[in-house]
Amino acid sequence: MFKKHKASWLSLCAFAFDLCAVVGAWLLAYLIRFNGSIPPQYIYSGLKGLVWVLPAYGFMFRALGLYRGMWVFASLPDLVRISKAVVAGALIAMVASLMIQPVQVTPRSVFIVSPMLLFLLMGGARAIYRATKEFYLYGALIAQGKPVLVLGAGTAGASLARELSRSSEWRLVGLLDDDPAKRGREVYGHKVLGTIDDLPECAKALRARHAIIAIPSASVAAQRHAATLCVRAGVHAMVLPSLTALAPGQGFLSQVRHIDLEDLLGREPVTIDTPHVEALLHDHVVMVTGAGGSIGSELCRQILRFRPAQLVALDASEFAVYRLLEEVREHFPDMHLVPIVGDVKDSLLLDHVMARYSPHVVYHAAAYKHVPLMEQLNSWQAVRNNVLGTYRVAQAAIHSGAKRFVLISTDKAVNPTNVMGASKRLAEMTCSALQQTTQRTQFETVRFGNVLGSAGSVIPKFQQQIAKGGPVTVTHPEITRFFMTIPEASQLVLQASSMGHGGEIFILDMGQPVRIVDLARDLIKLYGYSEDEIHIEFSGLRPGEKLYEELLADDETTTRTPHPKLRIARARDAKPNLLDELLPWLLQRTVLSDDEVRRDLRRWVSEYQPAMGPTLQSVNLKAPAAS
Structure with missing residues (x-):
């Protein structure tokens, strides 16, 4: 009143x-x-x-x-x-x-x-x-606000400048823009000081420890360049999302978020041929093995967008299946998920499940994938799970009349130097051999490298080490890996599965390889630390680990597909009698030693060469300066 x-x-x-x-x-x-x-x-x-x-x-x-x-x-x-x-x-x-x-x-x-x-x-x-x-x-509060630079003097940057002028938390000290016509001009009383590449000098001169990247309409490469500049200059960076993602009725400043690792490794958004994927999945029964894992669960999310008749989700982990079921109930309450807890080597279970639900498409993502863990003490389990498991899921798919079978493979299957990679290559060859025995089911394989944030990957490990105060351990100064996001990989898997005609190995465009030591440095700075506070130590290459990964073997070539981020590898076909020789070996009751597994794998996978590369002897070396 x-x-x-x-x-x-x-x-x-x-x-x-x-x-x-x-x-x-x-x-x-x-x-x-x-x-x-x-x-x-x-x-x-x-x-x-x-x-x-x-x-x-x-x-x-x-x-x-x-x-x-x-x-x-x-x-x-x-x-x-x-x-x-x-x-x-x-x-x-x-x-x-x-x-x-x-x-x-x-x-x-x-x-x-x-x-x-x-x-x-x-x-x-x-x-x-x-x-x-x-x-x-x-006025009095602005003078005490944290100095901040805005990268971009376009519409979004100008709107931010206007809001920052009334902020008690921030004090705008200037803008940076690559447009020469804007240099020296003023935006709401704030001067455009130079180009975005001038950020390190401007931040140092103005003592600005924060920057907001306000170029939402720029290419992903330009935004990645700006984010990397901020991190390398020790500036805490924030980013304004694309204008289409802005919530209506809210100010630009309220939409700003801190940059994350995906901004530093950013890639152009994936666009998929929705009608073809929808024709494959909509109103059909779809099955995903390894459905509780990083890739498998994201595949389930993407598949549910196309409203299948049923989604059969199989995983060996009871907790992973329960977690997926709860998520689907929350976000897709009207969709029917069939949760199955079981082992992909259990042929009786697989035959029963597929006979009951008759999946139209099977995505086989279940696999043991941790290279060092599978290299020693667990080699035989890796081969049986990755190869025998693939064979039994594929056989059950053929018997149930599945239209397509899609194997999720890895770049480590190319010229493998470890048991995990060799087992995935042998799984590819198993699918190739099965394709020669049936016209009923089309087999496709999709290869890609590391995905950001997947279980057991290097990123969560680095984050845990930084949270504990370091050190961050990198195996070798020159080791490189390909990276993509889990949603991007999953969308391209669906795209590839809608394009195959049987027997293809699809290769995802992974972009440029990233040096892991650079990734570690950027992540340390992203969390607000310097290398003096969080040290980087080199531990030496682990058993079976490569310095760099490949997406193609030496004797493979590729052909283009209608999608710019997918190519087809012309891989060596499996021998027609491969399964006749391979299955007795996989089904023997003896548990083979690691050396015996490596010896026999070379018999099946001729390109497999167990890693004997150089390792660093010292585990307490200072990381070299960034070039």
């Missing part, structure tokens, strides 16, 4: 001020007309004219809603309303003057000059009030 009375009182005060402004403008117009000395006969006519001028203006001020807004937020729409009210009031005053005064005694110029003066008085008063209020509200 008090606030309501206060608002009414303020509105009344504003109305009284405007009426005083009418009187002042009217009398001032007389003074201007007569050069400061008003003849006596015109003084009376001027005061008499206020009798109809004041009501005319007062009526229009109220009718056009001049007092709905607040002076502290006065802006262009308020000035437009003022101009309309002043013009309308002036017209009414002129008409009233002609009707009430038979003999014209008021100079005509007063009816022209006084509205102009009135507009200046009313608009100027509001502008001065807003400026004064902002100075007292924000």
Whole structure:
């Protein structure tokens, strides 16, 4: 109630001020007309004219809603309303003057000059009030706010600059933009200091420890370059998402988020041929093995977008299946998920499940993938799970009449140097051999490298080490890997599965390889630390680990597909009698030693060469300076 009375009182005060402004403008117009000395006969006519001028203006001020807004937020729409009210009031005053005064005694110029003066008085008063209020509200606090640079002086950057001017948390010290025409210009009183590449020098000179990347319409490469510059310069970077992702009705500043690793490794968004994928999945039964894993669970999310008739999710982990089931219930309440806990080597279970649900497409993502763990003590388990498991899932798919079988493979299957990679290559060859035995089911393989944030990958490990205060362990200064996001990999898997005709090995465009030591440095700085605070130590290559990964074997070539991020490898076909020789070996009751597994794998996978590469002997070496 008090606030309501206060608002009414303020509105009344504003109305009284405007009426005083009418009187002042009217009398001032007389003074201007007569050069400061008003003849006596015109003084009376001027005061008499206020009798109809004041009501005319007062009526229009109220009718056009001049007092709905607040002076502290006065802006262009308020000035437009003022101009309309002043013009309308002036017209009414002129008409009233002609009707009430038979003999014209008021100079005509007063009816022209006084509205102009009135507009200046009313608009100027509001502008001065807003400026004064902002100075007292924000001025002292702004001077103490954290200095920040804005990268980008376009529409988004300008909107941010305007909001930062009223922020008590931030103090905008300048903008950077690559457009030469903008250099030296001002945006809401803030100067464009130079190009984005000038960030390190500007941040150091202005002591700015924060920057906001406001180039949402720029290419992913340009945004990645800006984010990397910030991290390498030790500047805490934030980013404004694409304009299409902005929530309506909210300010730009509220949408800003801190950059993450995906911004530093950013790639152009994936677009998939939705009609073809939808034709493959919509209203069909789809099965995913390894459905609780990083790739498998994301595949399930992407598949559910196309509204299959049923999604059969199989995983050996009870907890992973339960977690997936809960997520689907929350986000896809109208979809039917069939949760199956089981082993991909269990042929009885697989035959039963596939005979009951008759999947149209099977995505086989179940695999043991941790290279060092599978290299020693677990080699035989890796081969049986990755090869025998693939064979049994594929056989069950053939028996149930599945239209397609899609194997999720890895770049480590190319010229493998470890048991995990060799087992995945042997799984590829198993699918190739099965394709030669059936026309009913089409087999496709999709190869890709590391995905950001997947279980057991290097990124979560680095994050845990940084959280503990370091050190961050990297195996070798020159080791490189390909990276992509889990959603990107999953979308391209679906795209590839809709394009194959049987027997293809699809290769995803993984972009450029990333040096792991550079990744570690960027991640340390991303979390706000320096290398003096969090050290990098080199531990030496682990058993079976390569310095770099490949997506193609030496004797493979590729052909293009209609999708720019997918190619088809021309791989060596499996021998027709491969399965006749391979299955007795996989089904033997003896548990082979690691050396025996490596020996026999070379028999099946001729390109397999167990890693004997150099390792670093010291485990406490200082990381070399970034080039």
